[in-house]
Amino acid sequence: MAYSRAFNPRRVKFLSRKLHPITFYLVLLVAFFLFTLIYISRKGLEGVGQKAASSEEIRSERVQGDDDILHSKVIMQGEQLWTPSFSFGLHPCVKPTSKYKAAQETNRFITVRSNGGLNQMRTGISDMVAVARIMNATLVVPQLDRRSFWKDSSSFEDIFDVDHFINNLERDVRVIRELPKGLESIPHARRHFGSWSSMGYYEELTHLFKDYQVIHVPKSDSRLANNDLPLDIQRLRCRALYQALHFSPPIEILGKKLVERLRSRKGKYIALHLRYEKDMLSFTGCTYGLTEAESEELRIMRESTSHWKVKKINSTEQRNEGSCPLTPKEVGIFLRALGYPSSTLIYIAAGEIYGGSNQLLELASRFPNLIFKETLASAEELEDFTDHASQTAALDYIISVESDVFVPSYSGNMARAVEGHRRFLGHRRTISPDRKGLVEVFDRIESREMNEGSSLSRKVRKMHENRQGAPRIRRTAAPGVRGRARFRDEESFYENPYPECICTRKRQL
Ligand SMILES: *[C@@H]1O[C@H](CO)[C@@H](O)[C@H](O)[C@H]1NC(C)=O
Numbered sequence: 001m002a003y004s005r006a007f008n009p010r011r012v013k014f015l016s017r018k019l020h021p022i023t024f025y026l027v028l029l030v031a032f033f034l035f036t037l038i039y040i041s042r043k044g045l046e047g048v049g050q051k052a053a054s055s056e057e058i059r060s061e062r063v064q065g066d067d068d069i070l071h072s073k074v075i076m077q078g079e080q081l082w083t084p085s086f087s088f089g090l091h092p093c094v095k096p097t098s099k100y101k102a103a104q105e106t107n108r109f110i111t112v113r114s115n116g117g118l119n120q121m122r123t124g125i126s127d128m129v130a131v132a133r134i135m136n137a138t139l140v141v142p143q144l145d146r147r148s149f150w151k152d153s154s155s156f157e158d159i160f161d162v163d164h165f166i167n168n169l170e171r172d173v174r175v176i177r178e179l180p181k182g183l184e185s186i187p188h189a190r191r192h193f194g195s196w197s198s199m200g201y202y203e204e205l206t207h208l209f210k211d212y213q214v215i216h217v218p219k220s221d222s223r224l225a226n227n228d229l230p231l232d233i234q235r236l237r238c239r240a241l242y243q244a245l246h247f248s249p250p251i252e253i254l255g256k257k258l259v260e261r262l263r264s265r266k267g268k269y270i271a272l273h274l275r276y277e278k279d280m281l282s283f284t285g286c287t288y289g290l291t292e293a294e295s296e297e298l299r300i301m302r303e304s305t306s307h308w309k310v311k312k313i314n315s316t317e318q319r320n321e322g323s324c325p326l327t328p329k330e331v332g333i334f335l336r337a338l339g340y341p342s343s344t345l346i347y348i349a350a351g352e353i354y355g356g357s358n359q360l361l362e363l364a365s366r367f368p369n370l371i372f373k374e375t376l377a378s379a380e381e382l383e384d385f386t387d388h389a390s391q392t393a394a395l396d397y398i399i400s401v402e403s404d405v406f407v408p409s410y411s412g413n414m415a416r417a418v419e420g421h422r423r424f425l426g427h428r429r430t431i432s433p434d435r436k437g438l439v440e441v442f443d444r445i446e447s448r449e450m451n452e453g454s455s456l457s458r459k460v461r462k463m464h465e466n467r468q469g470a471p472r473i474r475r476t477a478a479p480g481v482r483g484r485a486r487f488r489d490e491e492s493f494y495e496n497p498y499p500e501c502i503c504t505r506k507r508q509l
């Protein structure tokens, strides 16, 4: 593991000869806490139902013996709602290592069609940048999928700043806007890359360039492994996603404006990614809290959507497994139980909520300051975005990354991408609801065994102590999981780019 180097005892000994004793003591102390942190995170710091110490506990432990300890416990309660997780001096690091060589001009080309929604495309494009680097090929600016469910006709330059993308990656990969004339009409190798493929897989595939100058890749999502790749490739993925793939100027400008507008209202805000769109509910078969007519409508939609393979879903079982998005009402109960006051400003990052404003009543009664794109921006400002799902998603993305607290009501590409970006930027607070645990609690409220009061609050807070986006090394697959299931089980690289792109001060390279 890359980390072991920082704790090499010989190195510590060496330091002790050179440094002032107090500095040495501090180094040891920092090393000890990092070690504790890593040890705990390996054991599943954020694992459900485990009795591992939370980051907040570590933090108190750190000052044990200090006069500060009482003070730190007192500020914890209020601060904990809004501040970034205590991040142990970690910071983003994406610089290449010293062996990294600048990209060279090549006559091998990769063309890509990026599939999926906005965040699937963003992470897929970043992977393709890394793949082009591994294969020593020139990358042609990816085409975006216009046929997918999202039916967005936006081109790459409508969503991303294409000049910035090309220039920013200059040293890493040569990127061009279009295939050179003359290469368009010659035969291309069309190749579906395997999902979660390794470095070796792509090195091997370079043999295709013996017969073809151009490889066309029809899909870009999750084509590269999360783990076991060289540090320079992993960091390139971070540079591609966080530094090269900027949104186009109109999106960036409006996004910033909307963030400022939110801040001018109350200073702090929660961004709630509320997955409660019709297609989401129909696909997951989650009908809890809906009327019979609504459930029926969702069932019919599912059965008539040919590419959704699972048709029969027992909504109760689905919900009990924690596989349903929280309902707006449940989100309301959840956030109140965590201690957010009802005056809290909540930005709703979402598509169209199924059931419309009726469905939001119980959330709005607990948190009257709900804000939507449509109430934050004027009709003129939104005009150019409205028919482009990916562009409105980009606005939601910006507002979510910049929020003080991010809460996704369900997991998905957007939730993962935003969480990872927030970790990268300084472990900004992201609260991931323990949906399975919460459902039990909600059912007890429903059956009146429990009230929305202080005992609920204690329970919910306890349950989420370790689900607030505190630093931890990316989770690998559970020990027993083998084969392809392993890739599904492990945490995605872009959900948590630690340790490769997040470092302690000593390990910059
Ligand atoms: C890419 O180019 C570098 C330097 O020219 C070379 O060392 C490496 O083997 C090449 N990789 C592949 C997969 O062809």
Ligand SMILES: *[C@@H]1O[C@H](CO)[C@@H](O)[C@H](O)[C@H]1NC(C)=O
Binding pocket: 314, 315, 316, 317
């Ligand atoms: C769905 O599952 C629940 C719990 O297992 C069960 O009680 C219920 O009868 C099931 N419903 C249907 C329609 O099968």
